[in-house]
Amino acid sequence: xxxxxxxxxxxxxxxxxxxxxxxxxxxxxxxxxxxxxxxxxxxxxxxxxxxxxxxxxxxxxxxxxxxxxxxxxxxxxxxxxxxxxxxxxxxxxxxxxxxxxxxxxxxxxxxxxxxxxxxxxxxxxxxxxxxxxxxxxxxxxxxxxxxxxxxxxxxxxxxxxxxxxxxxxxxxxxxxxxxxxx
Ligand code: 5GP
Numbered sequence: 001x002x003x004x005x006x007x008x009x010x011x012x013x014x015x016x017x018x019x020x021x022x023x024x025x026x027x028x029x030x031x032x033x034x035x036x037x038x039x040x041x042x043x044x045x046x047x048x049x050x051x052x053x054x055x056x057x058x059x060x061x062x063x064x065x066x067x068x069x070x071x072x073x074x075x076x077x078x079x080x081x082x083x084x085x086x087x088x089x090x091x092x093x094x095x096x097x098x099x100x101x102x103x104x105x106x107x108x109x110x111x112x113x114x115x116x117x118x119x120x121x122x123x124x125x126x127x128x129x130x131x132x133x134x135x136x137x138x139x140x141x142x143x144x145x146x147x148x149x150x151x152x153x154x155x156x157x158x159x160x161x162x163x164x165x166x167x168x169x170x171x172x173x174x175x176x177x178x179x180x181x182x
Contacts, residue, residue, distance in 0.1 A: 025060055043068070115145050
């Protein structure tokens with residue numbers, strides 16, 4: 001076992017292995033390739049949590065889609081508790097006007113972040129706007145939001161790894177794990 005695959009002592013349980021994550025991301029990439037065949041697509045990663053899924057998803061989208069990449073950063077959480085407010089910390093550099101836009105997120109929980117973000121981007125009049133999320137805690141919704149592309153539906157546990165953090169830690173773990181609550 002290499003150092004990167006050793007399970008971190010703060011992880012109670014590995015929920016999704018790296019193999020399972022990569023296999024599902026490849027399926028999502030194939031679906032996106034079919035859906036946007038012959039079109040231009042602005043793929044917008046929501047920093048920082050989407051950084052790893054973005055890297056894998058982009059490589060799973062075939063050459064038949066003309067992909068451009070951009071990022072936004074939003075802030076909605078302090079530690080593990082939702083504040084229910086969204087602040088745009090970093091805005092798009094590419095204009096979404098008239099473009100097909102795909103927002104890539106690590107996890108949807110209450111749905112407040114993506115509801116606010118899609119509304120903000122819709123104001124710039126994109127041709128279309130869809131969301132791809134790696135993880136979805138459907139039990140936690142506070143607003144009726146459903147992403148078009150979902151990797152995995154997961155239970156209401158606080159998870160880290162594969163880009164997801166707790167107070168900026170654990171992003172490098174190659175799997176999704178449930179964090180020990182001490
Ligand atoms: P929402 O607005 O849907 O409640 O929150 C989405 C954001 O909350 C995600 O982008 C992520 O930053 C954070 N979040 C929600 N659940 C979890 C979780 O289980 N683990 C981590 N690390 N972040 C979470």
